[in-house]
Amino acid sequence: MSGAIYYETxxxxxxxxxxxxxxxxxxxxTAHLWxxxxxxxxxxxxxxxxxxxHPYQFTETYETPRLLMTPRKKQxxxxxxxxxxxxxxxxxxxxxxxxxxDLGACDIRPAQTIMPDGSAGPEYWICSVTRMLExxxxxxxxxxxxxxxxxxxxxxxxxxxxxxxxxxxxxxEHKYHLFRIMEFSDRIxxxxxxxxxxxxxKLTGIGFTKxxxx
Numbered sequence: 001m002s003g004a005i006y007y008e009t010x011x012x013x014x015x016x017x018x019x020x021x022x023x024x025x026x027x028x029x030t031a032h033l034w035x036x037x038x039x040x041x042x043x044x045x046x047x048x049x050x051x052x053x054h055p056y057q058f059t060e061t062y063e064t065p066r067l068l069m070t071p072r073k074k075q076x077x078x079x080x081x082x083x084x085x086x087x088x089x090x091x092x093x094x095x096x097x098x099x100x101x102d103l104g105a106c107d108i109r110p111a112q113t114i115m116p117d118g119s120a121g122p123e124y125w126i127c128s129v130t131r132m133l134e135x136x137x138x139x140x141x142x143x144x145x146x147x148x149x150x151x152x153x154x155x156x157x158x159x160x161x162x163x164x165x166x167x168x169x170x171x172x173e174h175k176y177h178l179f180r181i182m183e184f185s186d187r188i189x190x191x192x193x194x195x196x197x198x199x200x201x202k203l204t205g206i207g208f209t210k211x212x213x214x
Contacts, residue, residue, distance in 0.1 A: 004171035005192035005210070008164055011083045012207035019205065020078025021089070021113065021124070024066035031085055033061045034126070049156050049182060054132045056086060056180065058107055065089075066112045069121040078122070079205030086186055088127040094203055095125050098178065101194055105131045105178040129188050131179040133172075135159045138181055140168040143212070159183040168212040 023031075043055035067089065069078065080091040090098075095108055107130045113121030139159060141147060145166035150158050161167055164187065177191040190198075195208055 004169060006169045006212070007190050007192070007195050007208040007210055009188045009190055010207045010209055012205055018072065018079075019070075019082045020072045020076070021067040021069045021082070021121075023084065023089075024068050024114075027063070027065040027067075030063050031065075033063055034058055034065070034085075034087070034128075048154070051132060051134070051182070054130075054180075054182070054185065056128050056132070056185065057130050058109070058128060062109075064110065064112055065126050066114060067121070067124055069113055069115050071116075078124070080203040081205035083205075086128075088129075090125050090127045091203075092123045092125070093201070094198075095127070097197060097201065097203070098127070101197060102177040105129060105176070129178055129180055131176060132185060133176070133179050133181050135181055135183040138169050138172060138179075139183075140170050143168040145213075165209050165211060165213045 044050060045053040045055075072078070078091065080094045082089040089111060090108070098106055098108070106127050108125050108127045111124045111126045113124050115121045135157075139147070141149065144161060145168075146162045147167070148160045150160065152158055164184070167184070169189070177194040179189055180187065181189065189211070190208075198206060
């Protein structure tokens with residue numbers, strides 16, 4: 001069934017310097033231990049495009065990230081979602097929302113937060129959207145503008161499009177509200193239902209690009 005409304009999630013422009021925290025440089029040095037990082041063939045544990053394992057799942061050598069809390073103007077709290085290396089750092093209330101509407105979409109783990117005086121900060125979490133769908137099961141090929149499907153030398157199929165907003169998806173909203181697509185796995189997609197909840201709750205740090213524009 002076509003006609004569903006989906007969005008690509010994206011940063012809303014706050015930027016890391018105004019997020020209310022920064023990743024400890026020591027954690028940045030070990031970030032490669034968190035997950036496969038990236039979308040190239042070398043990042044897939046079992047070979048490119050082989051599911052269920054994929055680059056955005058935490059590894060066995062994962063180390064808890066440390067966040068250094070920083071002052072924000074007007075005493076505003078840290079933003080609810082900071083995009084970082086294909087993952088998110090999220091607040092407790094965003095975590096609660098994700099678990100309420102789509103419990104199986106993500107792997108969410110605690111982050112250690114440290115205030116400027118060295119004391120513990122508010123609860124924050126590192127979140128990786130681990131639900132990975134195959135393009136053939138979600139992409140509306142007929143109604144996506146300028147979508148090209150090409151066969152690679154390896155025999156696998158690649159989906160290429162000039163602008164992500166021209167991508168149209170089939171309706172799986174009743175089942176999935178947050179997911180990645182294998183051919184576009186560096187991007188995170190959400191249903192209209194989740195977008196509405198995020199907007200109504202006034203969660204900060206996350207924006208949206210509507211899909212299916214002609």
